[in-house]
Amino acid sequence: MALPIFASDALSSVAYAPQELLLILLTGGLAFLAFAPWIAAAVVVLLLVVVISYRQLIKAYPSGGGDYEVARKNLGEIPGVIVASALAVDYALTVAVSVASGVDNIISALPGLNPFRVELAVGFVILIVVMNLRGVREASRAFAIPTYIFIGSVGVMIIVGLFQVVMGNPPVASSAHYAVETQDLTQAAVILLVLRAFSSGCSALTGVEAVSNGVPAFRTPKVRNAQTTLALMGGIAILLFAGLTAIALVSGVHYAENPCDLIGFDCSNPQPSLMAQVSSAVFGMNSVPFFVIQAATAIVLLLAANTAFNGFPLLGSVLSRDGYAPKALNTRGDRLVYSNGMIILGLVAIGVLIVYQANLTNLIQLYIIGVFVSFTLGQIGMIRHWRRGLKAIRSLPADERSGKAVRTELFGLRKGLFINSLGATMTASVLIIVTITKFTHGAWLIFLAIPILSFLMIGVHRYYRDVDHEIAMDDRTHFGSTGDVALILVNKLQKPVVKAVDYALAAKHDKTFAVHISVTKEDAEALEAEWRAHRMPIPLKIVESPYRTYASPIAEFVKKYREQHGSAVITVYLPQYIVGHWWESLLHNRRARRIAQQLMLVHGVSITLVPWLLDSSELIYGRRSRALPGDDRAGRLAVPEVHRAARRAIRPAGPPERADADEPSVPAATP
Numbered sequence: 187m188a189l190p191i192f193a194s195d196a197l198s199s200v201a202y203a204p205q206e207l208l209l210i211l212l213t214g215g216l217a218f219l220a221f222a223p224w225i226a227a228a229v230v231v232l233l234l235v236v237v238i239s240y241r242q243l244i245k246a247y248p249s250g251g252g253d254y255e256v257a258r259k260n261l262g263e264i265p266g267v268i269v270a271s272a273l274a275v276d277y278a279l280t281v282a283v284s285v286a287s288g289v290d291n292i293i294s295a296l297p298g299l300n301p302f303r304v305e306l307a308v309g310f311v312i313l314i315v316v317m318n319l320r321g322v323r324e325a326s327r328a329f330a331i332p333t334y335i336f337i338g339s340v341g342v343m344i345i346v347g348l349f350q351v352v353m354g355n356p357p358v359a360s361s362a363h364y365a366v367e368t369q370d371l372t373q374a375a376v377i378l379l380v381l382r383a384f385s386s387g388c389s390a391l392t393g394v395e396a397v398s399n400g401v402p403a404f405r406t407p408k409v410r411n412a413q414t415t416l417a418l419m420g421g422i423a424i425l426l427f428a429g430l431t432a433i434a435l436v437s438g439v440h441y442a443e444n445p446c447d448l449i450g451f452d453c454s455n456p457q458p459s460l461m462a463q464v465s466s467a468v469f470g471m472n473s474v475p476f477f478v479i480q481a482a483t484a485i486v487l488l489l490a491a492n493t494a495f496n497g498f499p500l501l502g503s504v505l506s507r508d509g510y511a512p513k514a515l516n517t518r519g520d521r522l523v524y525s526n527g528m529i530i531l532g533l534v535a536i537g538v539l540i541v542y543q544a545n546l547t548n549l550i551q552l553y554i555i556g557v558f559v560s561f562t563l564g565q566i567g568m569i570r571h572w573r574r575g576l577k578a579i580r581s582l583p584a585d586e587r588s589g590k591a592v593r594t595e596l597f598g599l600r601k602g603l604f605i606n607s608l609g610a611t612m613t614a615s616v617l618i619i620v621t622i623t624k625f626t627h628g629a630w631l632i633f634l635a636i637p638i639l640s641f642l643m644i645g646v647h648r649y650y651r652d653v654d655h656e657i658a659m660d661d662r663t664h665f666g667s668t669g670d671v672a673l674i675l676v677n678k679l680q681k682p683v684v685k686a687v688d689y690a691l692a693a694k695h696d697k698t699f700a701v702h703i704s705v706t707k708e709d710a711e712a713l714e715a716e717w718r719a720h721r722m723p724i725p726l727k728i729v730e731s732p733y734r735t736y737a738s739p740i741a742e743f744v745k746k747y748r749e750q751h752g753s754a755v756i757t758v759y760l761p762q763y764i765v766g767h768w769w770e771s772l773l774h775n776r777r778a779r780r781i782a783q784q785l786m787l788v789h790g791v792s793i794t795l796v797p798w799l800l801d802s803s804e805l806i807y808g809r810r811s812r813a814l815p816g817d818d819r820a821g822r823l824a825v826p827e828v829h830r831a832a833r834r835a836i837r838p839a840g841p842p843e844r845a846d847a848d849e850p851s852v853p854a855a856t857p
Contacts, residue, residue, distance in 0.1 A: 221383065233427075255504070272560045277531060278534045341426070445457040673740075693757075
């Protein structure tokens with residue numbers, strides 16, 4: 187189950203990495219396809235080195251931080267947040283690119299869906315978010331079957347295609363007979379084109395880091411299981427990438443960046459993907475194996491976004507624990523997944539797909555920059571990690587260094603240093619190549635986004651640090667409030683106000699009295715007369731407010747009272763309607779909400795909400811006939827009949843008294 191859940195991105199990238207490699211080479215003409223085998227071989231070597239390097243990283247840092255944790259612990263704060271920003275950008279683009287490529291393969295099989303490309307992409311992202319919110323175990327089971335069908339079907343296609351070549355009947359792609367319009371290139375342009383093709387082919391490396399970021403999700407032994415999954419992922423990806431590139435070259439696939447550059451092709455139709463052309467060449471157009479491969483490819487590309495929906499929330503939780511991201515990213519939902527991170531990632535990916543109209547060629551220009559930034563800094567951090575270990579061994583006495591255990595550890599440190607040094611050299615070189623070849627093609631946006639995210643992360647960390655310092659316990663804090671006073675704010679004498687008075691009296695404060703903010707003299711006099719007529723058990727105080735404000739007079743009243751009677755604790759009781767329809771809240775004013783927010787800024791004041799359930803509030807309970815996940819933990823009651831029976835039992839006989847349509851003394855307040 188770990189392979190489809192963490193490796194679907196790396197495995198599915200073989201569906202578009204060969205396509206983008208050939209697309210860039212074809213820009214220079216058909217003769218440039220001769221460079222393809224050598225470029226593919228370089229990508230394979232790089233992928234092999236990166237996989238081996240990440241096996242070392244998993245062993246050294248199994249806590250799930252991946253490149254971020256390595257860079258932060260070994261290189262410092264700024265490199266750490268740069269890696270985190272690069273990974274965050276890469277996860278968003280992983281979702282966008284995978285979904286766009288999946289939709290592209292669907293349209294290759296069903297061209298009539300081309301006008302709905304963006305709508306399909308957005309719909310699939312929403313579907314993947316919903317599936318992932320159900321939890322990792324359920325998602326892995328849903329994704330396992332199509333992932334393994336993709337691996338098996340593409341593997342069979344490669345074997346059959348190579349067998350046809352050996353038998354002297356090589357497959358022929360539908361675009362093999364199209365020539366290409368090209369322009370003369372200088373020697374520098376030729377070199378740049380080859381490097382650009384290599385950088386596009388390196389998109390096959392995306393997703394390798396997801397396993398190192400998700401080690402905590404593995405079963406024990408976590409490190410061994412993660413390393414095994416990474417090795418399987420790398421081996422399968424190398425075989426599929428090399429095989430697809432070989433069959434595409436043998437069958438003569440011509441895939442152009444601009445379909446109108448293909449001489450003889452009707453560019454009003456969508457250009458079939460490389461996978462569609464290869465499968466139709468091997469098995470025949472519209473054959474059963476053709477549709478199986480197209481369906482499996484489309485599904486696994488769509489599900490490849492699942493890698494990001496597992497990696498990004500885990501990264502967000504680590505950043506949150508370290509204080510570089512909002513605490514909400516470390517909150518698990520009812521299914522024990524980091525649902526906030528998944529929702530944020532889904533929204534960002536949808537925005538990118540809409541802006542770029544789900545165009546794979548345009549999106550791929552933004553891709554892999556973040557990947558190789560994190561690769562490079564992670565590998566450099568691992569070099570620092572191994573060198574620190576070697577330095578510790580050199581500091582040991584000579585007799586201890588000669589021990590067998592120390593010699594074994596020394597060998598492991600030197601091996602790790604060599605592997606990660608090679609990985610750092612290669613990934614840094616590729617990062618330079620990718621930056622040069624893709625910068626003017628849209629990658630400059632990534633170099634703008636990463637510093638902005640890094641700046642925001644450092645700002646969040648500084649904020650949390652300042653708050654922790656501000657609220658830290660010390661012996662200078664004084665405790666000495668004297669007195670306990672309750673205030674019940676009254677606008678009109680209604681049942682909610684009486685209930686608030688009852689609550690305040692039951693709390694047995696030292697002093698309890700009601701306060702009315704007098705906007706008009708007539709209302710104040712009418713309230714005083716009604717207060718005496720009903721023989722209310724607490725005194726009523728009138729506070730003048732000639733400017734028709736409410737919170738300021740209350741705050742001034744509290745301030746003067748504390749000046750006269752000492753630093754008493756003031757408890758303000760606010761009645762609040764509980765309604766059952768959403769539109770009912772629009773029919774009551776928001777005065778109490780504003781009053782409560784302003785009173786919270788007054789020292790020595792606490793707010794107590796006194797709910798008054800209107801008859802419509804029964805709908806809140808009536809909609810839930812059974813317990814829902816998370817009800818117990820959230821404190822929601824789920825026995826509606828008990829609540830309704832209890833309310834009927836305490837309701838007085840006779841015709842019910844309706845509450846006035848206006849607010850009670852202070853309406854709809856929240857703490």
